[in-house]
Amino acid sequence: MTSEAPSEVPHVTSGTPLRLMGDDGGSPDPQRIRLDEDGQLAVLRQMMLSRAVDQRAVSLQRQGRFGTLSTVTGQEASVTASAMALERGRDWLVPQYRELPGMMYHGYPLEHFFLYFMGNMAGAGVPDEARVLPIQIALAAQIPHAVGLAWGRQLQGHDEVVIVYFGDGASSEGDFHEACNLAGILGAPVIFFLQDNGWAISTPRRMQSAAASFADRAPGYGIAGAVVDGNDALAVHAVTAEAVDRARAGDGPTLIESKTYRLGPHNTADDPTRYVDDAEREEWEARDPIARLQRHLAASGAWDDDLAAEVERDNEAEIERALGVAFETPSPTVDQIFDHVYAADSVRLARQRASLSGGDR
Amino acid sequence: MTSEAPSEVPHVTSGTPLRLMGDDGGSPDPQRIRLDEDGQLAVLRQMMLSRAVDQRAVSLQRQGRFGTLSTVTGQEASVTASAMALERGRDWLVPQYRELPGMMYHGYPLEHFFLYFMGNMAGAGVPDEARVLPIQIALAAQIPHAVGLAWGRQLQGHDEVVIVYFGDGASSEGDFHEACNLAGILGAPVIFFLQDNGWAISTPRRMQSAAASFADRAPGYGIAGAVVDGNDALAVHAVTAEAVDRARAGDGPTLIESKTYRLGPHNTADDPTRYVDDAEREEWEARDPIARLQRHLAASGAWDDDLAAEVERDNEAEIERALGVAFETPSPTVDQIFDHVYAADSVRLARQRASLSGGDR
């Protein structure tokens, strides 16, 4: 499998970002849409849930109940529509830290997210049935993991696809390069989903790379590349679904550049007024991906205020449920420090556990 | 300088490798040749010196007088003609470990090379007037250094160019990516000279990357790229000289892929019969870069057996001289272990030095 580099690579265009939702509610290329109306509504619901979670989480953070966290606000189409192009329970999602709606779709429980940001390691766990790797804090470190995962599942005879998320900033790390290059050699079934949200904390896209497009890096690894309007849920879904097909068919990896925008601060400790100018933010607010999909669905009568109110109620209920679980979960005890370091404690670790647990501070 | 990514980048073709020496002695594109006959002879002499050094060094290694070393054999045009496209005493050379003729051209003494491979740290030193960084053993680690050097010299107002060498193997390291990307952002006057010699120890080019060409990576960093026949001294020189012009003019970095071939083992500890087949080796032996430049010069009468004999005599004399210096240099003493760790010894280090020097073993 590794002995021959693939000879022909389907180079997806890396020019203008693909758009499938016109400003008027129509589509410039309706044939390419891969989501029916129900599918579109499902994506929209998940995007709205994500936005509602963001709002609640930020307010809980301000009250001091949550630690520092990063919202998805502005990037909901990019994250959600891509993750939903993969098959839940079959395919795998490898996150950075800004992909909550995608992780949730693939089975990571919302209460875990809350617990994680309450500083409880219980939130770091991923249920057995969810094909999701843990949240990643060290940028780009997850990209090699995703390649190994895709490779390993393929070696075991499964036809599963792995999608790995990372930012414009993370794409400058050596791990990005090493992982894309290996995936190209192996022809591994992995999708590199690069979210260019304009910023890496205060560093603007133009200072992150002189490349005209990040997708221009694909030929350097012999893999397919694509650029998509990351605020167009239908386009994101279509491009990702095409990459899934390619990967599933054994045609190897794709690097997708999703052009989107981080509408809030980098995280709750950040003050973007120090570096973002209002005009830029307003321009992108006008392209809010949720409002855009809502308009698209409303144009065909599939979306209206009643439905909106219903979805909002459902989302509130889900958030209350998950918060309930999170707040009822006991605070971490000293055992949390020691559990899962190794399969079993060494003599030394057992002593340290006993010492810290025994009030022998 | 760092606040704006360059908007227009001159993309040199990354298709067919440039050749400027035809098989018949003529040139497919004589206008592009930048070396006059004297220049070509100078390059040839340096290439022949390199080959002669290789042969002597390998025989001294076999006698146990030198440690493990890597020869340049087969890559003389690639290394020499590129290094000689830069201005000695003005520009800078950052080597990996297979660039002796280039380092020598820029002032690294042959006797240092011998000393280094005799295991004497005295050989690691670079004379003050030589604009050469130390030999690099950790692959690709030198690439970021070169970018910093180019950037720093530019910040200080000098219009100097830096060339950094590395192999097809090293190009898989994260350092390559991070360095090219930074150089693109800065528009630094640096030339990334990638020698694709077919192998990284036993790993063939096709298993190093699925990229059709390494130069295809240039657009992903917003920098210029070029591919050259690395066994064609005139083409290597021309492509590098063009990159020097570009860098000197403030037009930023170039990634040059030089397609050449390692005619010997990876190093004196390697046995390539385990992985290279005879046909491949013979094919490349027929393209020996030294014979090729000799034929080219002979066609115009600028090269003949007498001149060859003279050059060989000169080379022998130079090798004898340098070997004489190396063998007369005292063996390293314990102070070599401690000198240059810091500007001055700490209390602890001074004690350790005294202890090891004092026979207090």
Add this chain to the structure above:
Amino acid sequence: MSTMTMIEAIRATLHAEMRRDDRVTVLGQDVGQLGGVFRATADLRDEFGSSRVVDMPLAEAVIAGSALGLAASGMVPVAEIQFLGFTHQGFHQIASQVARYRYRSRGRYPLQLTIRTPFGGGVRTPELHSDALEAQFVQSPGLKVVMPATAYDAKGLLAEAIRDPDPVLFCEPLRGYRMVKGEVPDEDYTVGFGRARTARQGSDVTIVAWSAAVQMALGAADELARQGIDATVLDLRTLVPLDVEGLAEAVAATGRCVVVHEAPLSAGFGAEVVATLQDECFYDLEAPVARVTAPDTPYPLAGIEDQYLPSVQRVVDATIRTVNQV
């Protein structure tokens, strides 16, 4: 003389050093426009421009590696790695390259280069942001490892680091950034490396610490004083070079010692302190040197970090045990 927090002292020193020497160049993620995620480099760009205060792409290895090249070119880089945990992304450049470049070039390319990086727990940062990894760098000869604990030392040691002809890893305690305040002379001064500081003089026992743990040791000493135990607190200030003699004297004077650090126990720098003492003043030691450290586990999430980290109480308890040992 002004009262400053540590972060203020660091900021002021960066300004002063950039004014003093125009080769000094600051580079790192978010150091320019934003002025650093902790605002250590605030206003530098306005004063010195974007070619001397450089926002770097998100790539630690090339931050360290290009700083090496800058230093070789004749500049004096002061690089910031956003958190010590992310030095791992550039570990080869720092530990194998920067540390050895003077050595590998026989002195041709000394590196006047500083890498500043915050670290340490207690402030509820996300995963991988709090790790105390200093001991890993001590096993990289050629590098100096500096750990200020006070605002005064932050200024004096940072000025020394920037002017020192050797590469320095300068670790700043996150916990101290805003919590540690002190008198800082306005005029220029430096604090030399390799000289431990007696933060408190006592006669019964010596508590050895560095960085944020010094505050903890002082807190413990106050509590111990109330219980009739008079402790010396010795702040090592630099781990490389180590003040072998100052350390040995301070401990020989009391005969008993406790060493405190935030890193896990095994192979933490505390082990080196014990080993050094054992070698230098074996016959003066009346009890084993106690180590108060984090356990041998990864740094946990914030909800349990207070139990993970050494605390004033744990230092007090260990010190009492040490003093009572016969």
Add this chain to the structure above:
Amino acid sequence: MSTMTMIEAIRATLHAEMRRDDRVTVLGQDVGQLGGVFRATADLRDEFGSSRVVDMPLAEAVIAGSALGLAASGMVPVAEIQFLGFTHQGFHQIASQVARYRYRSRGRYPLQLTIRTPFGGGVRTPELHSDALEAQFVQSPGLKVVMPATAYDAKGLLAEAIRDPDPVLFCEPLRGYRMVKGEVPDEDYTVGFGRARTARQGSDVTIVAWSAAVQMALGAADELARQGIDATVLDLRTLVPLDVEGLAEAVAATGRCVVVHEAPLSAGFGAEVVATLQDECFYDLEAPVARVTAPDTPYPLAGIEDQYLPSVQRVVDATIRTVNQV
């Protein structure tokens, strides 16, 4: 039972483990067609094919990082990093990622993963090939650090490492590859982690070592015996987990101890040995534990490495001093 060199024992074990468990996959630079630069993986590809014995591109971080992913996928990767010095290129993946993945996923993704890597001096390798960096990995909880010294242990510990549910850094002494020979049972066995081995039983002093230094310690013990000093040689075998009790017992029995390692002195694992002993058997120690190590400098070029490294003679001298100390 056969007489084997260490490299033969390692090769045989890789063959056996790949036969035993078809999830075992070997990956690394030059491990396939060439069979490894030291031929540790020779003939594996012929037997198991190129999908289980994989030549990797020249990129250590993705060797370690994709091994993590392979393990998460259900495979059992045995990755080779060509030399321990080049683990630095993938340090973040090994020390921050591999070590913590079980922890960070609350046990969902344990990593049955081994990283094999040769290291150590005395065989005239180029720069950066000989460095003894083991202590840097001890400060990475979650990882086990294994250092075989004999052919028997190389087999038993490697089999244990591959079968162990936790990630293991398995360091192979270059000097031992062909020089250390011993009896190796043909049948399957493992050597459990965390149990030091008494390589020689003596009554006057205990010499503690691991990896290639064990041979040196045994050589010293022979010489010491001629001089009437009877030394125990204790081979730690694994640094993580550390056999705290075995170490303490072996040293308490003689009251005197010398620890030997190839890494530089400061913050080397020898410091942890001293600190542990000091804590476990302070009152049994009749003299300070001596450390015989490399000095605090980078590893020099080969022409001077014999003076740089600890030697039998230096161990003998230090032991005599330790024994004579009153």
